[in-house]
Amino acid sequence: xxxxxxxxxxxxxxxxxxxxxxxxxxxxxxxxxxxxxxxxxxxxxxxxxxxxxxxxxxxxxxxxxxxxxxxxxxxxxxxxxxxxxxxxxxxxxxxxxxxxxxxxxxxxxxxxxxxxxxxxxxxxxxxxxxxxxxxxxxx
Numbered sequence: 001x002x003x004x005x006x007x008x009x010x011x012x013x014x015x016x017x018x019x020x021x022x023x024x025x026x027x028x029x030x031x032x033x034x035x036x037x038x039x040x041x042x043x044x045x046x047x048x049x050x051x052x053x054x055x056x057x058x059x060x061x062x063x064x065x066x067x068x069x070x071x072x073x074x075x076x077x078x079x080x081x082x083x084x085x086x087x088x089x090x091x092x093x094x095x096x097x098x099x100x101x102x103x104x105x106x107x108x109x110x111x112x113x114x115x116x117x118x119x120x121x122x123x124x125x126x127x128x129x130x131x132x133x134x135x136x137x138x139x
Contacts, residue, residue: 001039001046004108008050018053022046039111043104084134092127099124 001022005015022045033041085093098104104112110120 001042004043004104005046005050007103007105014053018046018049022049025049037111037114039108040114043108043112080135084131087134088127088130091123092130095120095124095127096131 002015002019005018005022006012009015009018022042025048026042026045029045085096088096095109098109098112099106106120106124107117109124110117113120115123
């Protein structure tokens with residue numbers, strides 16, 4: 001869990017503070033725990049603590065013109081990727097979203113799903129292969 005928070009914040013002190021807050025919230029919510037995978041439960045709480053932290057720290061800034069930044073507009077590729085993801089079987093889509101969009105490691109995904117690391121590794125490989133096949137068919 002600390003590794004997850006550290007990868008997301010890139011600040012060891014902030015990650016430790018958020019981990020401490022996670023354990024405080026987990027202790028308070030222990031009565032509501034339904035006996036599922038404890039690692040997945042803690043990771044979910046850590047993710048919510050991180051989101052709460054980001055929301056608290058969010059400030060509205062005026063954005064400069066995108067042309068001044070040199071940022072390209074959202075391309076057709078991004079829309080095609082989302083379209084292909086939406087057409088994948090639910091389990092493939094969820095794995096790819098957890099690993100590539102939400103940034104969870106395969107070990108963390110294994111803990112969340114209650115499966116072995118090698119099983120998740122193989123499932124992600126298959127999901128990527130299915131995605132590549134579907135993406136190639138659209139081009």
